[in-house]
Amino acid sequence: MYELDMLLHGAQALLNQPMALLLALFGVTLGIIIGALPGLTATMGVAILLPFTFGMDPLSGLLMISGVFFGGIYGGSVTAILLKIPGTPAAAATAIDGYELTKKGQAGIALGTATFSSFLGGTASVFVLIFLAPVLARFALEFSASESFALAVFGLSIIASISGVSVIKGLISGFLGLLLATVGLDPMGGFPRYTGGYTELFNVPFIPVMIGLFAAAEAFKSLEDPQVRAGMAAALDRIIPPWHIFRRQLGNIARSSGLGIVIGMIPGAGADIAAFVAYNEAKRFSKTPENYGKGELGAVAACESGANGCTGGALLTMLTLGIPGDAVTAVMLGALTLQGLQPGPLLFKDHADLVFTLFAGMLVCYVFMLVVGLGSLRFMGRILQMPKSVLTPCILALCIVGTYAINNSMFDIWIMLAAGVVGYFMQKWDFPASPVVLALIMGPMAEANFRRALSLSNGSYDFLYTRPITAALLSIAIVTLLLPLLRRLWAQRSAGGPSTINPAAGTSRMGTPE
Amino acid sequence: MSNAPAPGGKVGLRPQDRLATLVIAALVMAVAVAAIIVAGDFPPTMLETDVGPARFPIIFAVALLVLCAILVFNTLRAPAAPPDDPAQVGPKISYGTVAIGIVATAVCLYAMEFVGYAIATPIYLFGLMWLMGRRNLIANAAIAAVLTALIYAAFAYALSVPLPVGSLFE
Structure with a gap:
């Protein structure tokens, strides 16, 4: 088999380049640190390191950048699980159940599961990249504006399943997020909407809102209770998940990795979308979907394997077609061309040795990620030994600095603070924050691609049902949106009708009116 | 929020939670109405095949109004929760x-x-x-x-x- 032979040759060549391996290790470590810090994303990490690769040989430079990419996607999960600070947008999905596990005293197992799932998802995606790149690249070309719109709608339909105790409140959060997502320049005409004259609002300040809703809101909450203020955060406990527990997640990880790879290939869709979609599918296939949102290990495994599965998928279209799957690979595309390499089918022909050595290096990067990740978790877990009265101010300071780091803008920090205050009140009255973040990710994608598809079809709405992928994704979206509602109605009926439940139709199990 | 069961096995709402939910719903409705009013001033699109910059914000705002109306309706219909048992009251929130x-x-x-x-x-x-x-x-x-x-x-x-x-x- 040609690919396997080339991969073995690549691995052999890699062993003769210790400097490239060292730089890969450095990249992974830096990526994990960058990913863990709020506001700093994998994209930013790759962009920061890009100038340093100019003087390097192509393999060393590209491996270091790949290391930052992989480490950055994984690193976001560490603070998401320990502190409910999603270091990266992809980790917002991990934070939902990851932090609940920390509150239950299972932070160690959650972190260990996240690390192994990231490793498995990422490694699987690199293998797919190696063996199936040309075949899958053709599938990626099938995705035009209408399919991307349908994917965004499918992503948005997840809102119903991450709504927590009340679907109506989840939907209100989601639509509020969608309305917020329209702030900025109109995607077709460039007209500024709801910006109030502030140029800072020309792009939706999505990361400041995310940091505010998750991290700052949680920090404000820990100010309110004197007992919490005086206590420790939680214990780390065991890190490596027991085999009998992790074994049950393997199917979930395989499915989520597959989803991540496919989503990663689609231009414009990244690890954040993959993590949320993987979360939803894990919940759909789970035997205990009611545990999702309350600290379910399967949710952490799904989000992390999905997000890291995205890495290989995003690289696949970038390397085979020259189309970056997300923002990180767009920067990596620049790194590739700076090294004199032209992405596309000819890359695999003209530079096969380099490409397969790079693939072997990517697999090594994931091994480094596993080793560095597991090795650093005990140290990271020390965070939980800090008294809350020190940890909370530290979290707030990190929120401020991390938000500032995105655009060097004080305006963004004020947005973060406002989102933190709103998030605090949302938390208090059971309005979930995750749908807002999901809507901020998917909203602009849905609107821009819908309007683009409409223009491409000369104003006809036929594209909604004549294109098979679009129709299939929209159908799944409708089912996904309606299923939780139907399940609840069914549960209410089978529970004995209105006499045993709240007459406010749809009042949830926890008593929150829906 | 209170999740205390009301007499008869029904799940009830404390008065303060009911008030808070209604206030939040009113605020969100005000935001949605404001969004619709401001969207009215957005210029029409130059492309014949485009829906224009106002269409999506208006759809989202109208959906918010409908959802908030449902929330208000359900909140008003929900029965009152029985008074909190002093023995089961958690730590005082500051x-x-x-x-x-x-x-x-x-x-x-x-x-x-x-x-x-x-x-x-x-x-x-x-x-x-x-x-x-x-x-x-x-x-x-x-x-x-x-x-x-x-x-x-x-x-x-x-x-x-x-x-x-x-x-x-x-």
């Missing part, structure tokens, strides 16, 4: 501390624009630690200084991300 924390964060941000990160942050950290019950002033000052320096080193030196210097020192 909203004052939260408010002070939020105001302190706002003051820190305002100060940071003038005096920069290096001065505003340690004072902010010190104040928050005191607010959270740490009364050892020397230890608090030392922790605040170390944390400020660590964050500064991580961002400014290790990652080359500049932090606010403050207009007084620029």
